[in-house]
Amino acid sequence: MSKNINVALIGNPNTGKTSVFNQLTGLNQKVGNYPGITVEKKEGICKLPRGVKAHILDLPGTYSLNTTSLDESLVVELLLNKNDKDYPDVAVVISDVENLKRNLFLFTQIKDLKIPTILVINMADRMSRKGISLDVAAMEEKLDTKIALVSTRKRQGIDRLKELIADYKNISSAPNLDAKRISPEYFERLQRTFPNEDLYKLWLVITQDVNFMPIEKKRIQDATDFTTKSKEELKKLQHKETVLRYQFINNTLKETYKVDFLAAKGLRGSLDKLLTHKVFGYLIFFVILLTIFQAIFDWSSYPMDFIDEQFAMASEWVKNTLPPGIFTDLLAEGIIAGIGGIVIFIPQIAFLFLFISLLEESGYMSRVVFLMDRLMRPFGLSGKSIVPLISGTACAIPAVMATRTIENWKERLITILVTPFTTCSARLPVYLILIALVIPKGTFLGLSYQALTLMLLYLIGFGMAIFSAMVLNKILKIKSRSLFMVEMPTYRLPLFKNVAYTVLEKTKSFVFGAGKIILAISIVLWFLGSNGYSDDFKNAEHIVSERIEKDGLSTYSKNYIQNNVASYREAALADGMSATVLQDSITVLTEELKERAIAQEISSYKLEHSYIGQAGKAFEPFVKPLGYDWKIGIAVLTSFAAREVFVGTLATIYSVGSDEEETIKNRMAAELDDEGRPLFNLASGISLMLFYAFAMQCMSTLAIVKRETNSWKWPLFQLGFMSVFAYIVALIAYQLLI
Amino acid sequence: MVQQLLAYGTLILAVAFLLWKYLLPKSFGKKKDKGCGQDNCGCN
Known part of the structure; x- marks a missing residue:
């Protein structure tokens, strides 16, 4: 009979947690990965031996359960709250074979929460190269757990890990450290006050800033028969806990883990020296x-x-x-x-x-x-x-x-x-x-x-x-500063699978996320560009035909015909076409091109007098000093929803009414300003790029800033400041370059 | 007639989507914002 279990993957940053997660879940995952750091949890499904199905949670990387940031708090909150639907049946702590001492600190803390905990020692393929030898059986006994030696690079050990997870009921949930050793008297009192609660969990609730549903911090503080300690006293006890844990870890590693430090240095050290060199x-x-x-x-x-x-x-x-x-x-x-x-x-x-x-x-x-x-x-x-x-x-x-x-x-x-x-x-x-x-x-x-x-x-x-x-x-006026700590992971050859996942996820996210908005905006724009209320729009055909009859074709149309005829003539002569045939075919081609040019001029006129044209014309005075026409103005306006809409908008505007098989780039390149120069020239192009470099054109970012700052003040400040600044810089750039 | 029905139906869908995405309050059947990776934010 199949059974569903919750598995939490926990570990220090850069231990290869994501690689283990990828190998366990394959394509059955919902990935929310961010470059450089995992902020939210990732979930996936893994089929295990004996019909067990595991829901795998990849929790944010954390160095310990002593939280210093919001995403670390997420880990502690989940592990403390048995009522959470994701509360793990078994925890899998991922460690790096080269940094076991530090990684085991987190392992012992999780073990003390009385959750069955498996230790994964990752990057095991490096052991021989780095002169590391490990007595796995002795370590299992010392840590009272089961260990899986894994190499995600060589795809080794994952089957053993799956076996261990499936067999999680046989994994010990006994703690590594008796919490009472931190302060016997204090913990005795704590236990007497809350006899049904786990001591180490209580200790975490007291010392960490987390919201633990069943036992709230306030309840402990308000307990009449229990007086908690001052912040300084608690800090001292935390230090004692750290010392006790490292004593335990050192004793364990002394007997089970040997490393030849000379072998561990060498290339990595030299590379670090070079890559972080001042020059x-x-x-x-x-x-x-x-x-x-x-x-x-x-x-x-x-x-x-x-x-x-x-x-x-x-x-x-x-x-x-x-x-x-x-x-x-x-x-x-x-x-x-x-x-x-x-x-x-x-x-x-x-x-x-x-x-x-x-x-x-x-x-x-x-x-x-x-x-x-x-x-x-x-x-x-x-x-x-x-x-x-x-x-x-x-x-x-x-x-x-x-x-x-x-x-x-x-x-x-x-x-x-x-x-x-x-x-x-x-x-x-x-x-x-x-x-x-x-x-x-x-x-x-x-x-x-x-x-x-x-x-x-x-x-x-x-x-x-x-x-x-x-x-x-x-x-x-910032007064205080936080400490900067960055882990330097060992150099390794990138895993193809991880790289492929990232590229696929990001590209997919770009196409489908932005695509939906762009498509919707394109549809609305097309309607606005294809319809109009004015007489000019309704009588466009008549007005343009009369104008052409009186003044002839526009410069753009004349150039268009000339260029096409010239290219045709060149190709025909290269093919050895006779002069008479060439002349006849050019006459036919010129007529065809003229018809197309007239149709194009009618379309342009209609577009100019359509709803979008009217809106663009009204907005034009604001963008004219930056070197933009009303069409670019519309693209700038619509891209306040999301920047990438700019290209889609221009593609739609330039396509309305067009019978030409043309690429977006060619259409944009063919646009001329009032004086017959290319609309997208160096001055207007640089001005536009600088506008986009500085303007705050992303509604989603504004929404997330509001959520993260819990106020509309900051996103509105961002929007106002960035837009005004972008306008001024774009204006200066255009006026200097034109 | 069919062409008009299809075209205006598409327009209504597009406008409804944009309203839902940007103007309606979050509680109106919208998912919670998450990262770009899985439940796309629509920013890129």
Whole structure:
């Protein structure tokens, strides 16, 4: 008969907890992973021997049950609360074979909660290389548990772990340390007052800031026959507990664990020295960043062009195949164009997360965190602020939530407020399309201008975050600072499975999360762009035909015809077409192109007088000084919901009424301003990119900031400050460059 | 007629989704905000 059990995976950060979780659950998981840190719990299902089915919970990494941050409190609260639906039947503590001493501290604490606890010693494949020898049987006896030696890299030991979990009823739940040893007199009194409660749990409720449902702290404090101790006295007892635990661990390891320390040093030490060096460390990081941005542009250009063409063809196919009508037009010009505007960026997003994931998996990211800490301190940020700031390059939402690890409220608030300046993946599509349009394709020292521009934008975002932190630090008058502690994990070859999961999850999240919003906005925009109330809209055909009859075609249409004819002539001559045939076919082609140009001019006129055109025109005076026309203005407005909507909006606006099979980039490149110059030129392009670099255009981030700060004051401050600042910078940039 | 029905039906769905996503209070059948990874926040 099958049985469902709850299993909690617990461990210090960087012990390979996520890898064990991945191997246990495979694809049966709901992953909520954040770059660099696990903030929320992850869940998955694992089938075990003898028909047992396990619900596996991957809890946030924690060094001990003495909590210092919100996410660590999550672990303690779950382990103390038997009424929680996720309360584990068995706890699996993941440790790293090279850091057993520190990892066992957490193990003994969990064991003392009287939960059956299995010890996983991970990265066992390194034992021989590092000169480590382990007497597993003796250690099992000393720790009163069962041990699984696991190597997630070599996929070893997972079956044994599954066996142990399935057999959890035979795992001892006896504590390692008798809590009364901490203070016999105090714990005797505590036991007498609460005879039915577990002593070590009571001790945690007294000393930790957690909400434990069955026994509330207040109940202990209010107990008439029990007087608790002062904070200082409790701290002393906590120190005693720590000493007792390490005595127990040292005794255990002395008899069961041997390590040749000379073998453990060597390459790692040298690499650390180099990668965290005051000069070379930054230089290496800079080169790695350059390589990443170069790759994002070069490698992904082929799949991107392919996707762009496919969507243009799909739109054309829908128009030619389905019966003509409003829905066919909506499908071809609104839905397909809108989706195309987001799908095209899959290759770049995938490459970005591939590199971020490789850096994290290899252990290099922790060195970067350490390295950047030196830079950040003078600006008043905590070392722990770096994790949210780096995570912010993916998405500001988990990054803002990752600030929960920062204990000091003011430092946390500053980090929350400045994190949205870092370049999130939603800005990437905007930057990519604008860079491709306005930055020339040349190279400098073998690096393309386009890649350098992208990197510069990332640095501007990061620089602005630091600068704002410095200003806020002065305004908010931070007095205290939290300690910075970062674990330097051993270097390791990234696990393909983990990297693949990250890339897949992030790309999926980008496409499906943003895709739904973009699709909905594209549909609404298409309707607003295809309908209008004015006479100009209703009589567009007549008005434009009269104008063409009187003044001829517009400059844009003339150029369009000339360019197409010239390309046709060149191709025909290369094919050896005779002069007479060529002349005839050019006459036919010119007529066809003229018809298309007239249709295009009518569409443009209609769009200009549609609902969206009217709205855009009303908004135009605000964006004109920045070098934008009303179409860009509409895209800027709609992207206040989410930045990435910008490209989808422009794709939809430029597609309304168009019969051309054209790519988004070509359409944008063909746009001209009032004076006949390309609308997307260097000045307007840089202005737009800077606007997007600084503006707060993400409703979801605002919502999460509200949740994390528990006030509307801070998100509104963020929105106001960032938008005004972005406008001013974009204005200055355009006026200087034009 | 069918084309119009489909087109305006799509429009209503799109507007309803955007209202639900951004304007309606959280209690209105919405899931709790979680990280981008699983229950997408919609920010990226």
